[in-house]
Amino acid sequence: xxxxxxxxxxxxxxxxxxxxxxxxxxxxxxxxxxxxxxxxxxxxxxxxxxxxxxxxxxxxxxxxxxxxxxxxxxxxxxxxxxxxxxxxxxxxxxxxxxxxxxxxxxxxxxxxxxxxxxxxxxxxxxxxxxxxxxxxxxxxxxxxxxxxxxxxxxxxxxxxxxxxxxxxxxxxxxxxxxxxxxxxxxxxxxxxxxxxxxxxxxxxxxxxxxxxxxxxxxxxxxxxxxxxxxxxxxxxxxxxxxxxxxxxxxxxxxxxxxxxxxxxxxxxxxxxxxxxxxxxxxxxxxxxxxxxxxxxxxxxxxxxxxxxxxxxxxxxxxxxxxxxxxxxxxxxxxxxxxxxxxxxxxxxxxxxxxxxxxxxxxxxxxxxxxxxxxxxxx
Amino acid sequence: xxxxxxxxxxxxxxxxxxxxxxxxxxxxxxxxxxxxxxxxxxxxxxxxxxxxxxxxxxxxxxxxxxxxxxxxxxxxxxxxxxxxxxxxxxxxxxxxxxxxxxxxxxxxxxxxxxxxxxxxxxxxxxxxxxxxxxxxxxxxxxxxxxxxxxxxxxxxxxxxxxxxxxxxxxxxxxxxxxxxxxxxxxxxxxxxxxxxxxxxxxxxxxxxxxxxxxxxxxxxxxxxxxxxxxxxxxxxxxxxxxxxxxxxxxxxxxxxxxxxxxxxxxxxxxxxxxxxxxxxxxxxxxxxxxxxxxxxxxxxxxxxxxxxxxxxxxxxxxxxxxxxxxxxxxxxxxxxxxxxxxxxxxxxxxxxxxxxxxxxxxxxxxxxxxxxxxxxxx
Numbered sequence: 137x138x139x140x141x142x143x144x145x146x147x148x149x150x151x152x153x154x155x156x157x158x159x160x161x162x163x164x165x166x167x168x169x170x171x172x173x174x175x176x177x178x179x180x181x182x183x184x185x186x187x188x189x190x191x192x193x194x195x196x197x198x199x200x201x202x203x204x205x206x207x208x209x210x211x212x213x214x215x216x217x218x219x220x221x222x223x224x225x226x227x228x229x230x231x232x233x234x235x236x237x238x239x240x241x242x243x244x245x246x247x248x249x250x251x252x253x254x255x256x257x258x259x260x261x262x263x264x265x266x267x268x269x270x271x272x273x274x275x276x277x278x279x280x281x282x283x284x285x286x287x288x289x290x291x292x293x294x295x296x297x298x299x300x301x302x303x304x305x306x307x308x309x310x311x312x313x314x315x316x317x318x319x320x321x322x323x324x325x326x327x328x329x330x331x332x333x334x335x336x337x338x339x340x341x342x343x344x345x346x347x348x349x350x351x352x353x354x355x356x357x358x359x360x361x362x363x364x365x366x367x368x369x370x371x372x373x374x375x376x377x378x379x380x381x382x383x384x385x386x387x388x389x390x391x392x393x394x395x396x397x398x399x400x401x402x403x404x405x406x407x408x409x410x411x412x413x414x415x416x417x418x419x420x421x422x423x424x425x426x427x428x429x430x431x432x433x434x435x436x437x438x439x440x441x442x443x444x445x446x447x448x449x450x451x452x453x454x455x456x457x458x459x460x461x462x463x464x465x466x467x468x469x470x471x472x473x474x475x476x477x478x479x480x481x482x483x484x485x486x487x488x489x490x491x492x493x494x495x496x497x498x499x500x501x502x503x504x505x506x507x508x509x510x511x512x513x514x
Numbered sequence: 515x516x517x518x519x520x521x522x523x524x525x526x527x528x529x530x531x532x533x534x535x536x537x538x539x540x541x542x543x544x545x546x547x548x549x550x551x552x553x554x555x556x557x558x559x560x561x562x563x564x565x566x567x568x569x570x571x572x573x574x575x576x577x578x579x580x581x582x583x584x585x586x587x588x589x590x591x592x593x594x595x596x597x598x599x600x601x602x603x604x605x606x607x608x609x610x611x612x613x614x615x616x617x618x619x620x621x622x623x624x625x626x627x628x629x630x631x632x633x634x635x636x637x638x639x640x641x642x643x644x645x646x647x648x649x650x651x652x653x654x655x656x657x658x659x660x661x662x663x664x665x666x667x668x669x670x671x672x673x674x675x676x677x678x679x680x681x682x683x684x685x686x687x688x689x690x691x692x693x694x695x696x697x698x699x700x701x702x703x704x705x706x707x708x709x710x711x712x713x714x715x716x717x718x719x720x721x722x723x724x725x726x727x728x729x730x731x732x733x734x735x736x737x738x739x740x741x742x743x744x745x746x747x748x749x750x751x752x753x754x755x756x757x758x759x760x761x762x763x764x765x766x767x768x769x770x771x772x773x774x775x776x777x778x779x780x781x782x783x784x785x786x787x788x789x790x791x792x793x794x795x796x797x798x799x800x801x802x803x804x805x806x807x808x809x810x811x812x813x814x815x816x817x818x819x820x821x822x823x824x825x826x827x828x829x830x831x832x833x834x835x836x837x838x839x840x841x842x843x844x845x846x847x848x849x850x851x852x853x854x855x856x857x858x859x860x861x862x863x864x865x866x867x868x869x870x871x872x873x874x875x876x877x878x879x880x881x882x883x884x885x886x887x888x889x890x891x892x
Contacts, residue, residue, distance in 0.1 A: 285791035413663035514530035
């Protein structure tokens with residue numbers, strides 16, 4: 137792990153760049169807004185730690201009522217549990233005997249659940265739990281439209297539920313019904329249609345499960361783009377949004393629902409970069425490229441500077457074009473970037489720099505939080 | 515830092531995926547091939563550590579004759595020096611008083627050089643070196659065609675050389691003349707034309723410097739795609755190739771020079787992934803997405819399986835399409851991916867898994883090397 141880019145109490149000018157900044161005020165408002173929203177919806181919140189990879193942020197979510205965390209990797213779950221989280225869902229399929237053994241061992245130290253969409257893997261999971269002497273809860277993943285993992289809606293889930301319920305070391309907990317690709321549909325109408333379709337697929341599966349005698353403690357799914365729809369549907373009871381704490385430039389392209397004027401959440405995650413070269417009148421080179429920003433969902437947006445456009449990233453550099461001479465930047469100038477995609481951008485850094493009073497003259501570094509599960513790929 | 519994905523002595527089947535693999539035999543052949551090539555060319559090699567971010571790999575390069583390392587960030591230089599490397603060029607502009615102070619302090623513990631393209635920064639660098647009581651060598655960066663950092667070819671370099679030579683704490687070492695975008699031009703003719711143009715720009719600058727009374731100890735530049743051209747030009751005397759140790763799918767698209775039949779270097783870096791779901795007859799889901807592979811220069815290629823195509827990555831998943839039923843994959847199957855772009859892919863992992871006899875039945879894990887400067891973004 138590299139050294140932190142600044143120290144507690146430093147002003148913004150004394151942060152080495154590129155640095156990953158949390159606007160703590162906006163971040164805390166986002167946490168509160170979501171806690172209020174799920175309260176009104178009457179559903180549980182199990183936020184996704186794939187976004188932040190940080191036990192301290194998990195603790196703040198749990199302190200505001202979240203029932204536990206979800207994550208995508210056993211290695212993330214190990215780090216969350218080591219960081220004090222006592223209830224973790226790996227909202228993903230875990231394949232491979234070594235990984236299943238790790239998961240089963242972890243289940244001796246925390247409440248662990250995991251998604252399954254295959255009978256052979258479920259058998260291996262049961263054996264791993266038996267060997268470890270632990271209990272694991274199983275959610276059967278149903279493909280409700282994302283076209284990635286999961287069994288088809290309908291009868292297939294009942295067979296896996298029966299198999300899980302038949303093991304002394306497993307329990308059948310319910311369904312994982314996450315529509316990933318719906319999160320980034322741009323209009324409210326498209327998102328409503330996608331989640332209505334996912335709700336039908338989930339209800340059809342629940343009907344078959346009920347006929348087969350299975351109750352679902354948990355119907356999990358939803359993300360930041362659609363959670364109000366799942367939450368209000370009467371179908372889902374546990375929401376797994378993650379990005380709401382930070383919001384990125386890609387999510388900002390979603391058009392807000394017509395019943396309110398703006399997206400509920402604020403940008404709270406930024407990359408501060410420095411102009412390191414101004415080799416011509418038309419461009420400025422900044423010190424943030426592919427290793428500082430994940431550009432898989434589009435380039436970052438420069439906060440408060442619509443006249444500047446990020447482009448042509450290479451590994452350690454990015455270029456800023458500007459509209460007119462009045463926009464020119466000088467060497468040493470700082471720019472604040474809203475990342476295109478927060479999750480894989482967070483994964484590039486070792487440290488969060490938590491700033492209180494961001495964008496105020498007396499802004500100060502209040503916290504340095506290690507991104508503990510960064511690189512936890514297995 | 516996360517736990518290593520396997521242990522020394524393990525077979526390939528006992529590596530948790532996704533994992534970053536070095537084929538140690540191919541890697542060592544690449545090291546030897548480059549050492550031989552620069553020997554024949556009669557130039558120095560200062561390999562780029564931005565590729566590997568590892569003091570142990572740096573040591574292997576230095577043991578084969580490299581004069582030192584280059585890197586892009588002060589934080590990388592700090593980790594290289596802490597790992598025993600005694601001669602480091604930051605082949606990039608360093609901007610900001612804190613960073614310059616760090617660089618100047620580092621220069622008390624190793625021979626440090628750095629690129630400069632701006633007079634104000636050069637003044638700050640001299641002051642930082644004076645305060646630290648250290649000596650720093652300056653290379654003036656010239657934009658020889660890449661269109662990123664660097665002064666224009668010609669007289670501008672002489673002013674910076676004079677300024678550097680005027681400081682008791684700095685020395686003028688020569689020119690940084692790297693043509694980044696030439697590395698990935700696909701045909702030998704395009705690469706030859708680009709480097710011929712870069713050579714002219716460099717010679718023009720050298721002429722002006724000579725008239726002003728300045729000798730250049732170092733004319734640095736070149737990458738894996740063009741190093742034979744710079745090396746044979748009589749202009750450059752220190753080559754900075756990095757990717758040659760690993761080679762990626764993007765470099766493999768370069769057409770070899772007509773004077774030989776194949777690229778000099780072999781693929782030596784791979785990501786092993788596991789099929790984690792096979793939800794329909796047409797696709798398999800693997801456990802390697804944006805957090806396991808940097809797709810900025812194209813998707814990975816599946817080693818030995820031209821019938822499989824990687825596509826639609828999300829954060830933790832990738833899809834493999836196949837041509838026919840005979841190509842079908844089963845849950846638990848492993849695939850070996852050649853990353854699209856090695857440098858930012860390496861930056862996603864904490865560990866190299868060094869395998870001896872890769873692709874032989876008795877392949878074994880021989881080494882676990884931390885990617886020490888991973889995330890060293892400042």
